[in-house]
Amino acid sequence: MSAASECYRCGGPLNEGETGTMHPQCADAWLAERKHGPSSAAPAPEVIQAPSADGLTSWAPVDLADVLAGDYVAPAPTMLAREDGRCLMYVGRSHWVSAEPEALKTWFALLACAEQLDAGRTVLYLDFEAGATEIVGRLRALGVEPGAIRQGFVYIRPDEPLAGGAVAALDAALAHKPVLSIVDGVTESFALQGLSPLDNSDAAAWLDLLPRRVLRAGSPSLALDHVVKDKEQRGRYAIGAQHKLAGVDVAYTLEVVEPFGRGHDGVATVKVQKDRPGGVREFAQDGVVATLRAASLDGGRVSLSLEPPEAHARGASFRPTHIMERICRALEEAPGGLSKRAIRAAAGAKAQYVDLALDLLITEGHVRVERSGTANLHVLVAPYDGDRVPVFQACSDRVPAEGNTLPGDRVPVFRSFRSEQTRDTEPASTLERERVPARDVKVCSCQDGGLGDGYRCERCLGWQVEL
Secondary structure (H helix, E strand, O other): OOOOOEOOOOOOEOOOOOOOOOOHHHHHHHHHHHHHOOOOOOOOOOOOOOOOOOOOOOOOOOOOHHHHOOOOOOOOOOEEEOOOOOEEEOOOOEEEEEEOOOOOHHHHHHHHHHHHHHOOOOEEEEEOOOOHHHHHHHHHHOOOOHHHHHHHEEEEOOOOOOOOHHHHHHHHHHOOOOOEEEEEOHHHHHHHOOOOOOOHHHHHHHHHHOHHHHHHOOOOEEEEEEOOOOHHHOOOOOOOOOHHHHOOOEEEEEEEEEOOEOOEOEEEEEEEEEEOOOOOHHHOEOOEEEEEEEEEOHHHOEEEEEEOOOOOOOOOOOOOHHHHHHHHHHHHOOOOOEOHHHHHHHHOOOHHHHHHHHHHHHHOOOEEEEEEOOEEEEEEOOOOOOOEOOOOOOOOOOOOOOOOOOHHHOOOOOOEOOOOOOOOOOOOHHHHHHHOOHHHOOEOOOOOOOEOHHHOEOOOOOOEOOO
16 A cells, blocks of 8 residues: 655645655745744645545555564664664664763764674764764774775765755765664754754654654664753753654663763763663663763774663662773883872772772772882782673793793683682692693693683683693
């Protein structure tokens, strides 16, 4: 069954080649009315509704045979994956994310773009706020190759309303079949169309004009919006009309934990406010679906990751893992150790979270405290890399007993961390030699570690092939 495509303003059928929601002349008149009020110009000519080829319209009853046949499969999110593989976006759905300024909204959207571009797919980016230099620069900072950007990144920077020739230009961009479309700057887009973000009717018109137009072309959308400045008045959705939330399928908010900037790592929590399909809220913890981490790296590079929420599981204790990693990096650069005051300064977070992170590192054996005069210095014992078994530093500064351990064999091995698991860091090679015949044992020649899985040294991750 096909349905006639009618003009949003006059109700008449769209002419062949008109793929927008209004006739060009109706769109111009409608925008003029929004900006200046009703004019004395003659109204658009009345056009009689024409039925579709089979004589039916969208008001005809829908055939439910396919639904009742039991072939329906509930939609599952398959885009914008967390580190554990769970995803936050659906194919064929509209998404909305709102947050304060500098809350990683654009980075959140670019992470979704990078995921698709790295897979060789096409992305459409409608930018109402920044510019091509900034957006492309951020994609390059995330490691997206220039060829992938050139081939698959369709970038538009509108400065005129979506009407007339602009509609044709957008349709030409959608002809590239983007698998994802970003609308960066909802408030600015409203203003460009002469619409008010505070008016529910205008919100409905804008949703049909842009996000749903993209959806009809087969591309899921993600719109970036602001929130009310007053947190107590903010509610569940973005600034302005309530229909912004009612008119979309999935809505998220980002809440800043640590601001991100050059030289400073940032963290934000991702909360789901609406999930019409239901596949995301299924794994939410108190509404939180992910922790967005942004790490500022050397050379202007940026690392983004969406991690499962840490502190919201029922009965779970808070582990500031990102601060623990930051403390270890600072201690690696200070072999002589650092005081607690110096660690607080290096971590760049609230003192209470830094102290908690430091206590956990000491308790779990990553850091030890040494007395130096009247000061307590904290010295790194084992680098921390998330909630995994500690991987000890290589013994490159030690003289091997046999000289057969090759540096190239010292590759990191990670295993999942379990609270009940312990690790004996005392030398165990002598014990193992007594228990197993020497010809069957691979013992590290550094003699400063135990025998790990497959007789691999737990200290330097190398081994001696023959004794």
